[in-house]
């Protein structure tokens with residue numbers, strides 16, 4: 001399944017810009033292994049998972065391939081990327097995957113507090129990202145942000161925002177990607193109380209005026 005994903009990604013990348021990484025070996029580590037790093041922090045079983053700003057399906061699709069029982073929602077604001085997502089989900093015959101074309105700030109109205117887990121990689125800094133992701137998480141669930149090795153300053157800046165939105169920093173888990181010396185930080189945030197109704201603010205506001 002990963003081979004097919006790789007081939008389709010390369011083929012579509014000739015027409016649309018889906019990923020800046022175009023060497024097969026690099027895709028395997030920086031997209032596939034990296035997406036799977038979450039399993040070193042958390043056991044995935046039957047959770048409902050939303051991947052916010054999934055792009056060409058990262059980290060959501062690799063996680064679904066190895067943990068087929070999760071219920072996965074892939075949210076992506078760019079239409080052409082959702083077309084690739086539909087193509088790859090049907091080609092790989094993945095079941096239980098919803099693909100949503102839209103912005104997190106808009107979808108959060110309908111899907112508030114309805115997921116066990118929200119994940120995001122390379123979408124925004126943690127301060128902004130928390131407002132896009134935490135509203136989707138049920139109380140008792142988690143939000144996990146994929147970040148670079150050195151992330152402590154970014155976490156400190158976001159500390160108040162996380163608290164305001166009903167989150168609590170649980171752990172910064174460092175993971176070395178197999179077959180490389182790349183260190184990844186997974187910021188694990190637990191949802192401890194409901195997000196106040198005024199968040200997220202309307203589309204674009206978090207980016208311009210972070211909490």
Ligand code: SAH
Pocket residue numbers: 052053054055056057058059075076077078081102103104105120121122123132
């Ligand atoms: N997660 C993928 C893609 C990262 S690029 C990866 O790691 O490879 C960031 C993606 O987030 C882009 O495809 C962009 O369209 C999407 N995005 C940015 N802001 C968004 C928002 N508010 N709601 C939904 N998608 C968003």
